[in-house]
Amino acid sequence: xxxxxxxxxxxxxxxxxxxxxxxxxxxxxxxxxxxxxxxxxxxxxxxxxxxxxxxxxxxxxxxxxxxxxxxxxxxxxxxxxxxxxxxxxxxxxxxxxxxxxxxxxxxxxxxxxxxxxxxxxxxxxxxxxxxxxxxxxxxxxxxxxxxxxxxxxxxxxxxxxxxxxxxxxxxxxxxxxxxxxxxxxxxxxxxxxxxxxxxxxxxxxxxxxxxxxxxxxxxxxxxxxxxxxxxxxxxxxxxxxxxxxxxxxxxxxxxxxxxxxxxxxxxxxxxxxxxxxxxxxxxxxxxxxxxxxxxxxxxxxxxxxxxxxxxxxxxxxxxxxxxxxxxxxxxxxxxxxxxxxxxxxxxxxxxxxxxxxxxxxxxx
Amino acid sequence: xxxxxxxxxxxxxxxxxxxxxxxxxxxxxxxxxxxxxxxxxxxxxxxxxxxxxxxxxxxxxxxxxxxxxxxxxxxxxxxxxxxxxxxxxxxxxxxxxxxxxxxxxxxxxxxxxxxxxxxxxxxxxxxxxxxxxxxxxxxxxxxxxxxxxxxxxxxxxxxxxxxxxxxxxxxxxxxxxxxxxxxxxxxxxxxxxxxxxxxxxxxxxxxxxxxxxxxxxxxxxxxxxxxxxxxxxxxxxxxxxxxxxxxxxxxxxxxxxxxxxxxxxxxxxxxxxxxxxxxxxxxxxxxxxxxxxxxxxxxxxxxxxxxxxxxxxxxxxxxxxxxxxxxxxxxxxxxxxxxxxxxxxxxxxxxxxxxxxxxxxxxxxxxxxxxxxxxxxxxxxxxxxxxxxxxxxxxxxxxxxxxxxxxxxxxxxxxxxxxxxxxxxxxxxxxxxxxxxxxxxxxxxxxxxxxxxxxxxxxxxxxxxxxxxxxxxxxxxxxxxxxxxxxxxxxxxxxxxxxxxxxxxxxxxxxxxxxxxxxxxxxxxxxxxxxxxxxxxxxxxxxxxxxxxxxxxxxxxxxxxxxxxxxxxxxxxxxxxxxxxxxxx
Ligand SMILES: Nc1ncnc2c1ncn2[C@@H]1O[C@H](COP(=O)(O)OP(=O)(O)O)[C@@H](O)[C@H]1O
Ligand SMILES: [Mg+2]
Numbered sequence: 048x049x050x051x052x053x054x055x056x057x058x059x060x061x062x063x064x065x066x067x068x069x070x071x072x073x074x075x076x077x078x079x080x081x082x083x084x085x086x087x088x089x090x091x092x093x094x095x096x097x098x099x100x101x102x103x104x105x106x107x108x109x110x111x112x113x114x115x116x117x118x119x120x121x122x123x124x125x126x127x128x129x130x131x132x133x134x135x136x137x138x139x140x141x142x143x144x145x146x147x148x149x150x151x152x153x154x155x156x157x158x159x160x161x162x163x164x165x166x167x168x169x170x171x172x173x174x175x176x177x178x179x180x181x182x183x184x185x186x187x188x189x190x191x192x193x194x195x196x197x198x199x200x201x202x203x204x205x206x207x208x209x210x211x212x213x214x215x216x217x218x219x220x221x222x223x224x225x226x227x228x229x230x231x232x233x234x235x236x237x238x239x240x241x242x243x244x245x246x247x248x249x250x251x252x253x254x255x256x257x258x259x260x261x262x263x264x265x266x267x268x269x270x271x272x273x274x275x276x277x278x279x280x281x282x283x284x285x286x287x288x289x290x291x292x293x294x295x296x297x298x299x300x301x302x303x304x305x306x307x308x309x310x311x312x313x314x315x316x317x318x319x320x321x322x323x324x325x326x327x328x329x330x331x332x333x334x335x336x337x338x339x340x341x342x343x344x345x346x347x348x349x350x351x352x353x354x355x356x357x358x359x360x361x362x363x364x365x366x367x368x369x370x371x372x373x374x375x376x377x378x379x380x381x382x383x384x385x386x387x388x389x390x391x392x393x394x395x396x397x398x399x400x401x402x403x404x405x406x407x408x409x410x411x
Numbered sequence: 412x413x414x415x416x417x418x419x420x421x422x423x424x425x426x427x428x429x430x431x432x433x434x435x436x437x438x439x440x441x442x443x444x445x446x447x448x449x450x451x452x453x454x455x456x457x458x459x460x461x462x463x464x465x466x467x468x469x470x471x472x473x474x475x476x477x478x479x480x481x482x483x484x485x486x487x488x489x490x491x492x493x494x495x496x497x498x499x500x501x502x503x504x505x506x507x508x509x510x511x512x513x514x515x516x517x518x519x520x521x522x523x524x525x526x527x528x529x530x531x532x533x534x535x536x537x538x539x540x541x542x543x544x545x546x547x548x549x550x551x552x553x554x555x556x557x558x559x560x561x562x563x564x565x566x567x568x569x570x571x572x573x574x575x576x577x578x579x580x581x582x583x584x585x586x587x588x589x590x591x592x593x594x595x596x597x598x599x600x601x602x603x604x605x606x607x608x609x610x611x612x613x614x615x616x617x618x619x620x621x622x623x624x625x626x627x628x629x630x631x632x633x634x635x636x637x638x639x640x641x642x643x644x645x646x647x648x649x650x651x652x653x654x655x656x657x658x659x660x661x662x663x664x665x666x667x668x669x670x671x672x673x674x675x676x677x678x679x680x681x682x683x684x685x686x687x688x689x690x691x692x693x694x695x696x697x698x699x700x701x702x703x704x705x706x707x708x709x710x711x712x713x714x715x716x717x718x719x720x721x722x723x724x725x726x727x728x729x730x731x732x733x734x735x736x737x738x739x740x741x742x743x744x745x746x747x748x749x750x751x752x753x754x755x756x757x758x759x760x761x762x763x764x765x766x767x768x769x770x771x772x773x774x775x776x777x778x779x780x781x782x783x784x785x786x787x788x789x790x791x792x793x794x795x796x797x798x799x800x801x802x803x804x805x806x807x808x809x810x811x812x813x814x815x816x817x818x819x820x821x822x823x824x825x826x827x828x829x830x831x832x833x834x835x836x837x838x839x840x841x842x843x844x845x846x847x848x849x850x851x852x853x854x855x856x857x858x859x860x861x862x863x864x865x866x867x868x869x870x871x872x873x874x875x876x877x878x879x880x881x882x883x884x885x886x887x888x889x890x891x892x893x894x895x896x897x898x899x900x901x902x903x904x905x906x907x908x909x910x911x912x913x914x915x916x917x918x919x920x921x922x923x924x925x926x927x928x929x930x931x932x933x934x935x936x937x938x939x940x941x942x943x944x945x946x947x948x949x950x951x952x953x954x955x956x957x958x959x960x961x962x963x964x965x966x967x968x969x970x971x972x973x974x975x976x977x978x979x980x981x982x983x984x985x986x987x988x989x990x991x992x993x994x995x996x
Contacts, residue, residue: 104894104898105897106894106897125897126894126897126898127897127898127899127900127901127902127903127906128900129898130900131898132898132899133894133895133898133899135891135894135895137889137891139889139891139892139894139895141892141895141896141910141914142914143913143914152896152899152901152909153899153900153901156899156900156901156902156905157900200899201898201899204899204900210898
């Protein structure tokens with residue numbers, strides 16, 4: 048990580064965490080966030096995202112390393128003094144209190160006067176468009192409404208940092224999209240710093256300033272969404288974000304911006320070396336399905352390979368073609384539904400091709 | 412974990428209720444303009460739905476029927492019986508019906524025993540009771556109210572046959588005919604074609620039925636004839652009673668049995684009272700009657716049952732005895748409830764028991780206070796344990812749960828006796844305290860045979876009933892609530908008190924109700940470790956059930972206890988709300 052961790056708003060420095068003293072759930076986590084950033088932790092289940100969030104919130108202690116807030120280590124500050132807002136996946140609205148009482152709770156424990164309290168509650172409820180629901184109990188609200196209240200409660204005491212752990216995981220797709228939009232809007236309007244945890248890559252890509260892709264207790268890549276998609280730094284990220292075709296092979300030559308890879312099926316292709324070792328080492332070549340073309344007229348640089356159609360799927364705006372290429376039976380090609388686009392039939396032999404700069408040689 | 416709230420309306424499956432609800436909704440939507448919805452075969456939808464549901468309901472009923480029956484027989488019926496017994500008092504009126512009737516005009520306030528008519532009635536009642544041997548039971552019953560009545564009645568039962576001995580012997584000696592049982596029967600059937608005195612017979616029948624407890628197998632015999640009843644009214648009554656009793660209870664034909672002494676004495680009194688009586692008869696009957704009349708000892712006309720009873724025992728002249736019979740003569744009595752509240756129903760009216768005999772109110776108060784103390788101790792000891800169990804990993808929690816349940820696997824008696832060993836003055840706990848120097852050897856604590864002992868032992872025994880509901884309720888409180896509270900700025904204590912505790916209240920409620928209701932009716936443990944200062948009202952109830960056999964009082968005490976529990980339940984509902992009680996989930 049290249050940012051100067053010292054002037055970051057939130058910083059993880061060499062943080063490790065083990066629950067059982069045998070395995071590390073978080074291995075050497077380094078992360079620095081500027082104020083006002085919307086950062087998403089994305090990763091498969093069990094990759095340690097929640098653990099990181101809990102360490103930041105103070106519910107788990109780091110086994111090793113330091114977590115800093117505004118430059119000050121917070122390892123020894125109890126959770127209630129950290130002033131961090133939190134939104135939980137199951138909302139965690141107190142069932143025995145009304146919505147207004149739920150929102151009053153953080154203000155009461157901060158000994159804020161009644162009139163100011165009411166004003167803040169009203170403002171927070173209006174913010175999430177739930178102004179008329181103050182008297183309801185959580186059980187009388189729908190899932191989406193509960194999530195809005197949970198959000199309002201986490202924001203009502205005006206924290207500078209808000210953590211959200213899969214807050215939309217239990218909602219249906221449409222509601223999720225509405226709320227995704229609302230959360231990003233609120234975060235930007237209020238200028239708060241957000242650490243958002245999800246295992247849904249669309250959510251991560253659409254909402255965040257930067258995304259930290261987690262796997263196996265490490266950040267695999269920390270980058271803005273477009274960079275993550277366009278330029279994955281390793282094959283895990285390439286696989287995890289979006290759709291991806293992988294061809295395995297051995298490096299023959301590496302020369303600056305260009306390398307040659309001998310695929311396991313014997314073909315030799317050119318690729319852009321991103322994360323490779325020396326000649327003779329194994330590599331995985333990654334090509335996005337929408338960068339592949341049939342019967343290419345891409346110019347002299349382009350690569351062409353013979354392929355056999357396995358399956359042709361009509362998807363409305365796009366066609367998905369599953370091909371068998373260089374020993375990979377799951378090679379997907381996505382083409383737009385254009386008037387002149389031919390529909391392929393299984394068994395048909397075709398030629399496919401791509402530009403070498405769209406073909407990234409990554410770690411094996 | 413997705414905790415989407417599920418109200419009845421959100422359960423959208425095909426439950427019968429939802430089906431009805433949907434039908435309602437459909438009906439409401441279609442409105443009045445186009446009539447009821449019709450099913451495919453043209454019957455109204457609601458009717459065909461109801462028909463479909465009826466089978467389901469019948470099946471449900473069939474499934475619960477055995478339990479319902481069981482509960483009715485073993486729970487509802489005994490409670491109803493108990494409530495009835497606590498006011499029931501038929502025995503006096505059934506055993507001494509004439510006496511109770513004769514006392515109608517008499518009151519204790521008259522200041523003197525009742526007149527001859529009452530003694531006369533007592534004689535005939537007592538004679539029949541002595542034959543049926545019900546007088547001892549009645550004596551026992553009245554002895555609860557006035558001591559000494561039991562022996563008075565027993566003595567009267569023995570002595571009643573000797574009353575009027577002189578008159579009986581005189582008749583017996585006057586003619587051979589009187590020794591013939593059939594002659595007596597014939598005498599009672601004298602006169603016109605069986606013109607029976609049916610009223611008299613019906614009365615006697617009713618009494619015999621009460622005594623024998625079963626419908627009489629007696630054929631429609633015709634004594635006494637109207638003529639006999641007119642000439643010898645007392646004798647007719649006495650003979651009918653004798654005859655019916657002999658027939659129905661002893662199952663002997665009366666014509667083959669010697670009449671009771673009461674019949675002989677009645678004949679003597681009839682003959683003395685009505686010098687013309689023999690003239691209503693003829694032949695041998697008239698002769699025997701005249702002979703008997705002539706043989707009567709002087710003074711028979713003025714025969715006094717009162718003197719006869721007083722001679723047997725002076726207490727028959729006592730105002731208290733007659734007052735008691737009068738006070739408890741009715742079929743229902745408030746006497747048991749008054750006793751249960753430390754009042755007594757005297758001949759003079761209602762009065763408080765003397766200070767040193769008031770025990771029940773103290774016992775009720777003690778039972779309530781100690782049950783509350785036990786409940787509170789259970790909450791204080793059980794809450795942390797339940798919390799720990801709910802927050803430990805499942806495997807550890809299960810092991811500890813076995814420890815919590817362990818007491819259930821040993822007999823109650825064994826556990827209680829173990830407490831006796833531990834708590835006594837020379838017991839383990841005192842030994843340890845002395846050894847540690849906390850108490851001196853001379854100042855060993857009294858931990859048993861008093862309220863302390865009962866509270867300690869019962870808290871131990873009832874603790875699982877508090878921990879189990881608490882645990883299952885706490886198990887359903889997700890840890891994220893506490894975390895949420897802390898992230899919102901609450902200290903550990905505030906988070907617990909304002910967020911966790913209110914959600915565990917239903918568990919406390921369920922546990923408290925269980926423990927309290929079990930405690931209030933407990934009696935084995937207080938009996939063993941409670942001494943005199945630590946026993947409960949239930950021990951007194953048990954005593955009256957099995958030792959003093961005063962079931963009426965036991966029933967009254969039980970009824971008061973039941974009402975108290977219901978009142979507390981109502982109070983709990985008002986304060987905490989009964990829907991705020993959960994046994995889990
Ligand atoms: N309280 C805990 N005790 C022991 N292991 C835990 C605990 N919480 C999480 N883990 C383990 O740590 C790993 C990471 O979990 P988590 O941070 O919840 O992942 P994520 O949120 O990315 O799904 C998982 O393997 C999980 O089993
Ligand atoms: Mg998680």
